[in-house]
Amino acid sequence: MTGLRERKKQRTRDALIVAAHELFVTQGYESTTVDQIAEAVDVSQRTFFRYFTNKEEVALFLQNMVERLYYEAVCARPVAEPPLECLRSTLDDVWDDVGVAVEEITPLDLYLKMCQVIEVTPSLLAAHLRHSLLMEEKLVQEVARRTGVDADQDPRPRVLVAAFTGVMRTAARQWSMRSDASLETAREVTRDYTAQLSPALGSDWGRRR
Structure with missing residues (x-):
């Protein structure tokens, strides 16, 4: 069974994916920054990079x-x-x-x-x-x-x-x-x-x- 900490990490990862994809769809991939993705989930840029190397990976x-x-x-x-x-x-x-x-x-x-x-x-x-x-x-x-x-x-x-x-x-x-x-x-x-x-x-x- 997945532990509470792992489930929380997965929810954060999934939220970053959804936020990134919504931004890519609405304003374009090139116009979207990592800061904007992190801000949409209310996390730091540092947190984003715990899950993804760059915005290409999340895309x-x-x-x-x-x-x-x-x-x-x-x-x-x-x-x-x-x-x-x-x-x-x-x-x-x-x-x-x-x-x-x-x-x-x-x-x-x-x-x-x-x-x-x-x-x-x-x-x-x-x-x-x-x-x-x-x-x-x-x-x-x-x-x-x-x-x-x-x-x-x-x-x-x-x-x-x-x-x-x-x-x-x-x-x-x-x-x-x-x-x-x-x-x-x-x-x-x-x-x-x-x-x-x-x-x-x-x-x-x-x-x-």
């Missing part, structure tokens, strides 16, 4: 958490499952749990608006992509482990993960910039896009006349 906290939860769920899937099926099934299975995890920290609509902020803020988008590349490499190694191949010798794990995560990023851009962005919209768009992965890679498209 990307939820996105990084979601990626970590997905990776952990992939690792828990049955080893005999085909790699692409594993990646797609995990996404569908953990969607609701991820939504709950996000909502325990911040309202979902604020999370979705923050996704839009990341997409239109070059420095945040670059940082998000850097972190995602590290997570992709972990997925590559997990796919290689599950299939019994050496990712340094066999290109298939990296090709698969690159294709899958590329589709995921494309879907995220599509739903996050829609005026009706919601968790259900995100789920539908993501399902539609990932469902096209196998046909796009393995089917004969034929020629358009």
Whole structure:
């Protein structure tokens, strides 16, 4: 059971995340300072830095958490499952749990608006992509482990993960910039896009006349 002190620390961390995201959404990431975030929660700048290295870390906290939860769920899937099926099934299975995890920290609509902020803020988008590349490499190694191949010798794990995560990023851009962005919209768009992965890679498209 989490102790009182730990719960208090978590509440402070979560309050900083919510305050930061509200400021990023309303006045922009670049225009927001650490002092403003700390002031919104009525804590000192020093307290902010106990929880986060900088405002980039607080801005990307939820996105990084979601990626970590997905990776952990992939690792828990049955080893005999085909790699692409594993990646797609995990996404569908953990969607609701991820939504709950996000909502325990911040309202979902604020999370979705923050996704839009990341997409239109070059420095945040670059940082998000850097972190995602590290997570992709972990997925590559997990796919290689599950299939019994050496990712340094066999290109298939990296090709698969690159294709899958590329589709995921494309879907995220599509739903996050829609005026009706919601968790259900995100789920539908993501399902539609990932469902096209196998046909796009393995089917004969034929020629358009």
